[in-house]
Amino acid sequence: MRRMQGSRFAFGPFVLDSGAGTLLRNDVPVALGQRGLKLLAALVERPGEILEKAALMDAAWPGTAVEEGNLTVQIAQLRKLLGPGADSGEWIVTVPRVGYRFTGAIEQLDGARRAPLALPGKPSIAVLPFVNLSTDPEQESFADGLTEDLITDLSRNAGLFVIARNSAFAYKGKAMDVRAIASDLGVRYLLEGSARRAAGRVRINAQLVDAVSSEHLWAERFDRSLEDIFAVQDEVTGKIVEALLGRLSAPPPRNRPKNLEAYDLCVRARKLIDESPQTAREAHLMLTRAVSLDPDYAEAYRWLAMNHWMGWVHWGEPMEPARSTGLALARKAVAIDPNDAGCRWVLAYLLAYDRSFAEADAEFARAIELDPNEADIFATLSDIAVLAGRTEDGLAHIGKAFRLNPYPAGWYYLTLGQAQYAAGDYEAAVETLRKDETYRTSSRRFLAASLAQLGRLDEAGSEAALFLVGNPHFTTRHWAATEPFRDARTLAHFVDGFRKAGLP
Numbered sequence: 001m002r003r004m005q006g007s008r009f010a011f012g013p014f015v016l017d018s019g020a021g022t023l024l025r026n027d028v029p030v031a032l033g034q035r036g037l038k039l040l041a042a043l044v045e046r047p048g049e050i051l052e053k054a055a056l057m058d059a060a061w062p063g064t065a066v067e068e069g070n071l072t073v074q075i076a077q078l079r080k081l082l083g084p085g086a087d088s089g090e091w092i093v094t095v096p097r098v099g100y101r102f103t104g105a106i107e108q109l110d111g112a113r114r115a116p117l118a119l120p121g122k123p124s125i126a127v128l129p130f131v132n133l134s135t136d137p138e139q140e141s142f143a144d145g146l147t148e149d150l151i152t153d154l155s156r157n158a159g160l161f162v163i164a165r166n167s168a169f170a171y172k173g174k175a176m177d178v179r180a181i182a183s184d185l186g187v188r189y190l191l192e193g194s195a196r197r198a199a200g201r202v203r204i205n206a207q208l209v210d211a212v213s214s215e216h217l218w219a220e221r222f223d224r225s226l227e228d229i230f231a232v233q234d235e236v237t238g239k240i241v242e243a244l245l246g247r248l249s250a251p252p253p254r255n256r257p258k259n260l261e262a263y264d265l266c267v268r269a270r271k272l273i274d275e276s277p278q279t280a281r282e283a284h285l286m287l288t289r290a291v292s293l294d295p296d297y298a299e300a301y302r303w304l305a306m307n308h309w310m311g312w313v314h315w316g317e318p319m320e321p322a323r324s325t326g327l328a329l330a331r332k333a334v335a336i337d338p339n340d341a342g343c344r345w346v347l348a349y350l351l352a353y354d355r356s357f358a359e360a361d362a363e364f365a366r367a368i369e370l371d372p373n374e375a376d377i378f379a380t381l382s383d384i385a386v387l388a389g390r391t392e393d394g395l396a397h398i399g400k401a402f403r404l405n406p407y408p409a410g411w412y413y414l415t416l417g418q419a420q421y422a423a424g425d426y427e428a429a430v431e432t433l434r435k436d437e438t439y440r441t442s443s444r445r446f447l448a449a450s451l452a453q454l455g456r457l458d459e460a461g462s463e464a465a466l467f468l469v470g471n472p473h474f475t476t477r478h479w480a481a482t483e484p485f486r487d488a489r490t491l492a493h494f495v496d497g498f499r500k501a502g503l504p
Helices: 034-044 053-060 068-082 137-155 165-171 178-185 226-245 260-269 277-293 298-313 319-336 341-353 357-370 375-387 391-404 411-422 426-433 440-453 457-470 476-482 488-501
Strands: 008-011 014-017 022-025 050-052 092-095 099-102 124-127 189-198 201-210 215-225
Touching: 014 034, 022 034, 034 053, 034 068, 034 099, 050 053, 053 068, 053 099, 068 092, 124 137, 124 165, 124 178, 137 165, 137 189, 137 226, 137 260, 165 178, 178 189, 189 226, 201 226, 215 226, 226 260, 260 277, 260 298, 277 298, 298 319, 298 341, 319 341, 341 357, 341 375, 357 375, 375 391, 375 411, 375 488, 391 411, 411 426, 411 440, 411 488, 426 440, 440 457, 440 488, 457 488, 476 488
Parallel strands: 124 189
Antiparallel strands: 008 014, 014 022, 050 099, 092 099, 189 201, 201 215
16 A cells, blocks of 8 residues: 555544644644654554554654663553554554554544634634744743743733743744644734743844744844843833734733742753653752752742642652641742732732632732733643532633643643533543543543443453552542542542542
8 A cells, every 4th residue: 555645644533644744533732742743643644554563663763772661661652542443443453573653543534624723712822832043952941932932921911912931842943834833823923932041141033923924924033232121022022912912012011030049940840740750860969959049939839839849640649748848838938029020920829729819819810910821820720620529610711721732731631621520521521531641540430430420340440550550648538638629529539530430
């Protein structure tokens, strides 16, 4: 069989766009790493053919010598993510001692894309990752930090609709037509740029593009002292707001770092927090150093607070002192910069888990007021609303989070699945929770409960057992005591599902 030409293929509920590097299930993005996407693309583009292991390894790890076990792990993860194929068979079949074969029926979509997301009723924009033009690869984090800061600065304007960082960075390093990107993200405008940092100076090129007309609305080049980097960010933000809204509406000023080394450390650390216990420890060292270099840097305290929180919730560290230390650090961050929405929502989330509910609700409200485009606010607020018995509010919040962040981190799927379980929509919850790879271990408890409520007790028991492998000390009683429930009926519903699934 000849290789199928094109980059978009449909099979079952999935659409794979190998050119864009995306996989959709029923039009919802699936959290899948780049290695997995490359392997799936290689298999799907040659349906029915036997692909040798060497060919697949070349596709996923080009120019790199890797052990065959890496391929086995990636194929196993793909199978779990895709679930059963037609007639409950597997999409990917092993050919012993040779390789693998894709067995599903493929429909080539001939370049037709999924229906674009409806444009918001206000000017909508995504900031694409700025390209690092420095010959020093260490400056990559500087270009990323510049991009993230511009996203934050723009999103604080209530008159704009701004795509979240996670989704913008899904296009990092990809050569794609601006119209395709804008269609994927459901925005009209894109900000593109490049940065070069060397010898104490920074050169930034930025351009604002109307993806509908492909016209450049604004472009400018900045060549300044490195010490002026934050003034440049403010100037770029002001120019864009003026171009899109026809006016300058300056939100309250943000706390800026006084030490550029502290800034670099913070940019690098926040990428490491939710990857693994080891990288979280590296992040802790970086952030501790950042605070020592710049004791009045609010964002460093914010990420330190989150790192303590993640250590307890996801990496199995003791609840105390992780929770109380995180809360103290979050309070410190807000005290330094009360106008930073990120610091506010982190404090709000930790306050909820401290059961200081009135204060938490007030902090969430203030965070949204300061930054109505911060998707993570709505995602975390969904979690708290569901546990308070406000399931419809929770579903609305997570829906808004997905619109602002169409390609989110894996924990968004956990939050959505939890809300769907609370609403009694168990089929939807199962579908959602099978998508979550990043926090698969944590999501399995809700997946097990959803399967149990559907009467699929064998599957529920298997998921519960897998969950306990990664969480051997879990008990339903302890979980119920530590989660910020405010509604007895909701708590009883979750406990019922856990018990039916066989969780202790």
